[in-house]
Amino acid sequence: MAVSKRVVLHFPRRLVEQPVIYHLVRDYNLEFNILRASIAAEPETEGLLVLELKGEQEEYDKGIKFLLKSGLKIQSLSQDVVRNEARCTHCGACITICPPGAFELDPETRQVKFLDEKCVACGLCIKACPPRAMEVHF
Amino acid sequence: MKTIAEINEKIKSGKAVVVTAEEIIDIVKEKGVGQAAREVDVVTTGTFGPMCSSGIYFNIGHSKPRIKLGGGRVYLNDVLAYPGLAAVDVFLGANALPDDDPRNRVHPGDFNYGGGHVIEELVAGKDIRMTATAYGTDCYPRKRLETWLNLKDLNEAVLFNIRNAYQNYNVAVNLSDKTIYTYMGVLKPRLGNANYCSAGQLSPLLNDPLYKTIGIGTRIFLGGGVGYVAWQGTQHSPNVPRTDKGVPKRGSGTLAVIGDLKQMDARWLVGTSMFGYGCTITVGVGVPIPILSEEILSHTAVTDAEIFAGIVDYSDAYPQQKPDIVGEVDYASLKSGKIKIQNKDVPTGSLSSYSKALEIARTLKDWIARGDFLLTEAVAPLPGVESGVTFKPLRERPLQI
Numbered sequence: 001m002a003v004s005k006r007v008v009l010h011f012p013r014r015l016v017e018q019p020v021i022y023h024l025v026r027d028y029n030l031e032f033n034i035l036r037a038s039i040a041a042e043p044e045t046e047g048l049l050v051l052e053l054k055g056e057q058e059e060y061d062k063g064i065k066f067l068l069k070s071g072l073k074i075q076s077l078s079q080d081v082v083r084n085e086a087r088c089t090h091c092g093a094c095i096t097i098c099p100p101g102a103f104e105l106d107p108e109t110r111q112v113k114f115l116d117e118k119c120v121a122c123g124l125c126i127k128a129c130p131p132r133a134m135e136v137h138f
Numbered sequence: 139m140k141t142i143a144e145i146n147e148k149i150k151s152g153k154a155v156v157v158t159a160e161e162i163i164d165i166v167k168e169k170g171v172g173q174a175a176r177e178v179d180v181v182t183t184g185t186f187g188p189m190c191s192s193g194i195y196f197n198i199g200h201s202k203p204r205i206k207l208g209g210g211r212v213y214l215n216d217v218l219a220y221p222g223l224a225a226v227d228v229f230l231g232a233n234a235l236p237d238d239d240p241r242n243r244v245h246p247g248d249f250n251y252g253g254g255h256v257i258e259e260l261v262a263g264k265d266i267r268m269t270a271t272a273y274g275t276d277c278y279p280r281k282r283l284e285t286w287l288n289l290k291d292l293n294e295a296v297l298f299n300i301r302n303a304y305q306n307y308n309v310a311v312n313l314s315d316k317t318i319y320t321y322m323g324v325l326k327p328r329l330g331n332a333n334y335c336s337a338g339q340l341s342p343l344l345n346d347p348l349y350k351t352i353g354i355g356t357r358i359f360l361g362g363g364v365g366y367v368a369w370q371g372t373q374h375s376p377n378v379p380r381t382d383k384g385v386p387k388r389g390s391g392t393l394a395v396i397g398d399l400k401q402m403d404a405r406w407l408v409g410t411s412m413f414g415y416g417c418t419i420t421v422g423v424g425v426p427i428p429i430l431s432e433e434i435l436s437h438t439a440v441t442d443a444e445i446f447a448g449i450v451d452y453s454d455a456y457p458q459q460k461p462d463i464v465g466e467v468d469y470a471s472l473k474s475g476k477i478k479i480q481n482k483d484v485p486t487g488s489l490s491s492y493s494k495a496l497e498i499a500r501t502l503k504d505w506i507a508r509g510d511f512l513l514t515e516a517v518a519p520l521p522g523v524e525s526g527v528t529f530k531p532l533r534e535r536p537l538q539i
Contacts, residue, residue, distance in 0.1 A: 089420060092488040093323045096331035110493040127413040128324045130188055
């Protein structure tokens with residue numbers, strides 16, 4: 001069965017120069033799409049890669065196991081960008097700002113829905129949100 | 139037909155018929171204006187959007203020894219406040235910033251914390267850090283004051299917003315080739331999006347477009363508590379193009395509103411950051427409209443499809459104070475999520491929360507239905523179309539040096 005998942009990879013500095021993603025493609029036949037990347041600049045910081053991974057479930061599982069064994073930390077994307085429900089006023093300023101369209105206005109309730117499965121963690125909503133209800137936790 | 143005194147008697151006996159400005163639309167469709175006007179006593183409105191020209195004043199009481207803050211400097215959580223009124227009266231505006239906020243030095247600035255946020259925290263019951271310096275006098279010798287302040291200890295704390303609840307507003311777009319950061323939100327280049335800011339058919343002044351009932355002294359929902367219309371708001375401009383039914387097609391009337399901050403709720407006074415622009419506050423306002431005539435009722439039945447706004451280019455026409463508009467659009471189209479401008483499909487976003495506006499209209503309806511909130515007769519009207527009042531630009535007279 002084919003799967004497609006978005007994951008956040010945290011690279012410790014010692015792994016930044018390893019061709020980890022190359023192995024995902026060659027050894028596990030996974031297709032990847034880079035959604036966001038940042039390089040570790042200071043010794044104490046870590047590299048960050050947000051990927052969409054596509055492949056067969058069995059190979060995907062093996063690929064993830066390989067990543068963990070290499071020493072990477074993995075989070076699923078939906079845990080990283082969250083909406084502080086107490087601060088959201090449901091105005092809708094985020095809707096047109098979000099490139100993948102992860103915010104939708106519910107025509108019935110007129111409330112803004114956050115579809116975290118569509119989120120690519122680009123971060124554009126963070127500062128575009130007037131009450132600052134969107135939070136990113138990498 | 140009815141008088142406000144008669145409606146208040148019905149409210150007191152729990153018999154008043156109160157509906158929201160959304161509900162009245164279907165009632166009028168079903169029963170017609172005449173029957174609806176006889177049956178309905180009050181229509182409630184609501185709006186919840188970023189509203190500049192908001193602020194608070196308060197009196198901290200006298201310290202021992204005394205200090206005269208007027209002529210000195212006062213900061214609240216590092217945000218600059220205005221003490222130039224007297225010894226211990228302070229005014230704080232929603233747009234105020236800490237001195238060390240970098241503003242737009244690196245554009246676009248974040249504007250994470252300002253006067254609006256201080257107001258929200260004060261209303262939420264949090265302690266606020268006040269630091270002040272003064273010059274000292276014989277009767278007010280003290281020169282420094284650093285203290286925590288809490289809303290419950292202040293003598294008076296009053297929300298006084300000199301321009302709120304704009305009757306209609308521009309739809310903002312960007313015709314240029316680069317992203318711009320405005321008080322109407324982030325506007326993407328080449329008509330990448332269109333932002334609007336009105337509750338439309340629920341908005342207070344759009345339901346009483348000719349100011350037949352809303353006037354000075356009108357009791358309202360303000361910031362989760364009870365407030366009053368104090369005056370017309372600044373920039374009040376009744377003489378703009380209107381539809382046949384009198385609904386303004388541009389930003390028009392405004393309200394100055396006032397109320398005791400101590401009975402308000404931080405849910406309805408939310409500190410707000412406009413990326414690249416500054417800080418402000420999102421304010422909840424709701425106004426009840428007594429149904430005194432068929433004409434007043436027919437105005438409250440206005441629908442989003444009957445309210446039009448001008449589309450304005452914020453990359454050039456707005457900053458350069460040019461009168462040009464890109465077009466006109468109705469709120470039903472804006473709320474559909476997509477409008478057509480210059481043959482291009484443009485996604486729309488809102489800065490005003492319709493779901494919260496509805497919550498305000500429903501809350502006010504409950505207050506009135508329960509008998510907790512009586513209507514007031516305006517003591518004086520707001521300037522109407524016949525007043526000739528307009529919103530004038532600045533006539534600059536450069537200083538000769």
